[in-house]
Amino acid sequence: MSTMPEQRALLGVDLIDSSEYPGEQRRDLPGILAALLTAGMAGTALVDVMSTEDQHTGDGRLLAFPATHLPAVVLLATRLDELAAQRNARFRPSVRLRLAVELGALPDTLGYYGPAIDRARLLNADLFKAILARCSGLRSDGSPHSGLILSDRVHRAVFGDGWLTGLNSHDFAAVHLEEKASPGRAWIRVPGFDAFSITEFARQAAAPSADRNDEAPGPTNAPSAPEPPSPRPPTTVSGGRNFTNQAAVHGHQISGDHNQFTSTTFNATASGNTAGRDTTVAKFAVRGDNNGVQADNIHGDINFGGR
Numbered sequence: 001m002s003t004m005p006e007q008r009a010l011l012g013v014d015l016i017d018s019s020e021y022p023g024e025q026r027r028d029l030p031g032i033l034a035a036l037l038t039a040g041m042a043g044t045a046l047v048d049v050m051s052t053e054d055q056h057t058g059d060g061r062l063l064a065f066p067a068t069h070l071p072a073v074v075l076l077a078t079r080l081d082e083l084a085a086q087r088n089a090r091f092r093p094s095v096r097l098r099l100a101v102e103l104g105a106l107p108d109t110l111g112y113y114g115p116a117i118d119r120a121r122l123l124n125a126d127l128f129k130a131i132l133a134r135c136s137g138l139r140s141d142g143s144p145h146s147g148l149i150l151s152d153r154v155h156r157a158v159f160g161d162g163w164l165t166g167l168n169s170h171d172f173a174a175v176h177l178e179e180k181a182s183p184g185r186a187w188i189r190v191p192g193f194d195a196f197s198i199t200e201f202a203r204q205a206a207a208p209s210a211d212r213n214d215e216a217p218g219p220t221n222a223p224s225a226p227e228p229p230s231p232r233p234p235t236t237v238s239g240g241r242n243f244t245n246q247a248a249v250h251g252h253q254i255s256g257d258h259n260q261f262t263s264t265t266f267n268a269t270a271s272g273n274t275a276g277r278d279t280t281v282a283k284f285a286v287r288g289d290n291n292g293v294q295a296d297n298i299h300g301d302i303n304f305g306g307r
Contacts, residue, residue: 007067008052008106009154010115011076012123013037016096016132018059025093032095033061036087040079045072052108062119064106070157071164074101074150078167081146081191088142097146098123098132103154122149122186125177130205131198135190144190152185173198178206 015029041047046069053064065073077099088094100123104115122128132147150158155172158164172187173195188198 005105005107007103008064008115009067009070009073010053010102010104010106010119011063011065011073012060012098012100012102012119013063013080014057014060014098014123016098021093028093029059029095030056032087032093036080036083036095036097037061037063039083040076043079044076045069046076053106053110055110060123062116067103070101070103070154074148074154074158074164075166077101077146077148078189078191081144081148084145085143088145094142096132096136096142096144098128099146099148100128100150101148101154102151103157118151121177122151125149125186127175127177127202127205128186128188131175131188131201132190134201134205135193135198139192144192146191148189150187150189152187155187170195173202175199175202176206 013033015033018026018029021029041049046065049065049069049072051063051065053062055062080097080099084095084097100119102115102119102122104113104118106113106115128147128149132144135144135147150172155169159169171194172189175186175188175198177184177186188202190198193201
């Protein structure tokens with residue numbers, strides 16, 4: 001009877017935009033990456049562990065370790081970010097890394113095996129690249145220095161039963177990969193960005209271009225003129241009353257002391273003659289002994305003392 005190969009923790013490392021380096025700098029990249037990996041493993045439980053796979057990809061490395069060391073492999077990915085940041089502060093060329101971790105049965109012999117293919121799809125997922133590009137575009141200091149993507153099975157394995165310490169699961173954002181035959185849900189962490197931001201970047205990257213407003217606007221019809229508002233009788237409220245307004249205030253008066261009124265159009269409430277957010281007023285007179293009128297935005301005139 002055939003037996004399955006042992007479970008492995010698979011790590012993929014890729015240098016971001018390596019093709020943009022000048023030729024003389026590209027020749028240094030394999031040595032730089034090897035030095036980062038050596039230093040990174042020295043600071044984890046992998047220091048004395050032999051990898052069962054170690055392949056060069058031209059601008060990256062593919063490694064595998066016994067599955068019992070899966071938490072250490074994930075921590076290695078975060079350690080590589082720290083080392084890349086330290087190196088980039090002192091030397092050129094600067095390096096930025098894409099990192100992926102997968103888990104699955106993997107023989108010791110080279111071949112096209114499912115977990116290795118899934119690792120490659122994680123590492124090269126268009127959504128992962130788009131999120132990293134968005135994060136980089138928001139930083140002028142060269143960061144982030146890396147991004148990490150975990151398969152859903154890795155995330156469940158290390159965080160589900162608390163096997164991984166020193167890393168917060170809430171720093172990872174769940175995303176859905178639309179790649180052909182992709183592993184489906186994955187988890188992305190980008191140092192310096194919270195999970196909410198990464199989720200929003202993923203949503204924007206996956207949204208149709210029209211939703212992102214990144215296409216040139218086409219011809220549009222001129223908007224029709226708005227209908228004039230229905231006439232309203234003036235409203236006067238005096239002395240310690242509550243005034244609720246469903247729309248703009250047109251020529252109404254509020255008199256008396258210490259009034260409270262609510263702008264329900266904007267769902268805002270305040271007291272001491274305090275208007276709601278973005279309150280629209282026109283010829284709004286306030287009388288009596290009050291603490292003033294406050295609002296984030298007031299469109300129109302407010303007259304005090306009945307002027």
